[in-house]
Amino acid sequence: xxxxxxxxxxxWKRFGRQWVLRDLSLGVEPGEVVALLGPxxxxxxxxxxxIATLIxxxxxxxxxxxxxxxxxxxxxxWIGLVANPPAFYRHLSGEENxxxxxxxxxRPIGRGRVLExxxxxxxxxxxxxxxxxxxxxxxxxxxxxxxxxxxLLLLDEPETAxxxxxxxxxxxxxxxxxxxxxxxxxxxxxxxxxxxASRSFAMGAEG
Amino acid sequence: MxxxxxxxxxxxxxxxxxxxxxxxxxxxxxxxxxxxPDEANLRRAGPGVLWVALAFAGSMxxxxxxxxEVENETLDDLLLTPGSREWIYVGKLLFLWLLMIVxxxxxxxxxxxxxxxxxxxxxxxxxxxxLGGTGYTVISAFYAGxxxxxxxxDVLLYLLVFPMILPVVLAAVKATLGIAFGAEFSExxxxxKLLGVFDxxxxxxxxMLFPGVIEG
Numbered sequence: 001x002x003x004x005x006x007x008x009x010x011x012w013k014r015f016g017r018q019w020v021l022r023d024l025s026l027g028v029e030p031g032e033v034v035a036l037l038g039p040x041x042x043x044x045x046x047x048x049x050x051i052a053t054l055i056x057x058x059x060x061x062x063x064x065x066x067x068x069x070x071x072x073x074x075x076x077x078w079i080g081l082v083a084n085p086p087a088f089y090r091h092l093s094g095e096e097n098x099x100x101x102x103x104x105x106x107r108p109i110g111r112g113r114v115l116e117x118x119x120x121x122x123x124x125x126x127x128x129x130x131x132x133x134x135x136x137x138x139x140x141x142x143x144x145x146x147x148x149x150x151x152l153l154l155l156d157e158p159e160t161a162x163x164x165x166x167x168x169x170x171x172x173x174x175x176x177x178x179x180x181x182x183x184x185x186x187x188x189x190x191x192x193x194x195x196x197a198s199r200s201f202a203m204g205a206e207g
Numbered sequence: 208m209x210x211x212x213x214x215x216x217x218x219x220x221x222x223x224x225x226x227x228x229x230x231x232x233x234x235x236x237x238x239x240x241x242x243x244p245d246e247a248n249l250r251r252a253g254p255g256v257l258w259v260a261l262a263f264a265g266s267m268x269x270x271x272x273x274x275x276e277v278e279n280e281t282l283d284d285l286l287l288t289p290g291s292r293e294w295i296y297v298g299k300l301l302f303l304w305l306l307m308i309v310x311x312x313x314x315x316x317x318x319x320x321x322x323x324x325x326x327x328x329x330x331x332x333x334x335x336x337x338l339g340g341t342g343y344t345v346i347s348a349f350y351a352g353x354x355x356x357x358x359x360x361d362v363l364l365y366l367l368v369f370p371m372i373l374p375v376v377l378a379a380v381k382a383t384l385g386i387a388f389g390a391e392f393s394e395x396x397x398x399x400k401l402l403g404v405f406d407x408x409x410x411x412x413x414x415m416l417f418p419g420v421i422e423g
Contacts, residue, residue, distance in 0.1 A: 049283075052283070052287060053286075053287075053422075054283050054286055054287070054422070055422065056422050073289065073290055073291050074289050074290065075289070076287055076288065076289045076290070077287075077288070077289025077290075078289075079287055081283060081284070081287055083280070083283060085280075087279055087280035087281040087283065087284055088279065088281070089216055089275075089279045089281060090278075090279055091216060091219040091220050092215075092216070092219070100212050101284065103208060103212075104208055104209060104212065104285075104288050105288055105289055106289060106290070
């Protein structure tokens with residue numbers, strides 16, 4: 001039996017007095033693409049952020065790559081998170097954002113590879129991110145994922161704001177990551193989930 | 208790496224630097240008028256004016272160091288950087304420290320010109336600036352990180368930082384006064400030692416506590 005890349009056991013998380021996650025458990029094995037489905041406010045984004053070690057649950061355990069989430073150091077670089085909307089430094093160009101993100105992660109790469117990745121997702125170089133549309137930011141996030149090569153990719157509503165070409169590229173990137181790692185994505189689009197996910201995980205009232 | 212990137216971002220935006228330098232100029236102008244034109248008055252007030260202006264401008268810069276992540280919504284990406292999270296604090300601290308030292312040197316020249324601070328003792332003044340500036344940035348970078356996710360972060364930052372940095376400001380003002388009025392070197396040295404001890408203790412504590420406070 002494969003060791004789970006993500007092992008969430010009995011997690012409870014609240015903001016103020018409002019419990020968002022109640023006794024939630026989820027395991028994700030290598031090769032899996034898990035779609036989190038559910039209505040707004042059910043805790044999909046919170047679960048992604050708990051898995052990404054960005055927020056700490058009040059109760060329960062989270063293990064990633066076989067280690068407790070709080071003990072991760074180098075392994076944190078194996079996690080790719082694409083938020084909705086994806087975040088970039090507005091005053092820097094797309095390629096500068098990619099270069100500095102990888103340099104900060106201790107994996108500096110040349111301008112050539114950065115431009116290649118941008119070309120693959122259909123982005124022109126030399127433009128500040130402040131001038132990007134939502135769809136272009138999503139494409140830039142895909143380019144960052146391609147360059148970083150995460151073992152665990154967490155996507156929050158990745159399909160929104162993407163045109164058909166962008167969605168095809170997104171599907172290809174998900175497939176590439178899932179070949180050796182795993183993908184967990186939150187979405188409202190059941191059609192998209194059916195297209196890319198190997199398994200759905202219903203949250204809240206979603207059946 | 209993080210400090211260099213932040214310097215690059217700040218240079219592109221320039222909003223934080225411009226507001227801090229403008230603030231300093233206005234404070235010096237108002238204080239200069241309030242204490243002037245008597246030379247003895249200005250000379251006595253100079254060290255206090257220097258550190259009060261630096262403390263307020265430093266808080267603006269500390270808030271700025273983390274505001275770069277809030278404005279761009281990139282705090283999560285920063286927290287996903289591999290390695291221990293202490294290094295995020297150290298990177299932000301270094302960025303802030305570099306800005307504080309540059310701003311402090313600029314301020315020293317202005318205060319020397321307006322408040323008769325003896326620039327002939329510049330090595331001693333610079334040592335005081337480095338020791339006091341380090342203590343200030345260690346505390347303010349920590350609390351700015353602690354409050355970064357809060358809406359009232361700018362107000363809270365001043366409320367949290369100023370009680371904590373009182374020993375730094377007092378010791379730095381005393382050392383600067385000693386330099387301005389030609390006190391015994393041993394007296395100045397005792398204030399430097401106090402600043403040095405404060406720097407080491409708070410740097411150690413803040414670095415250790417930071418990973419726990421930055422998580423949501």
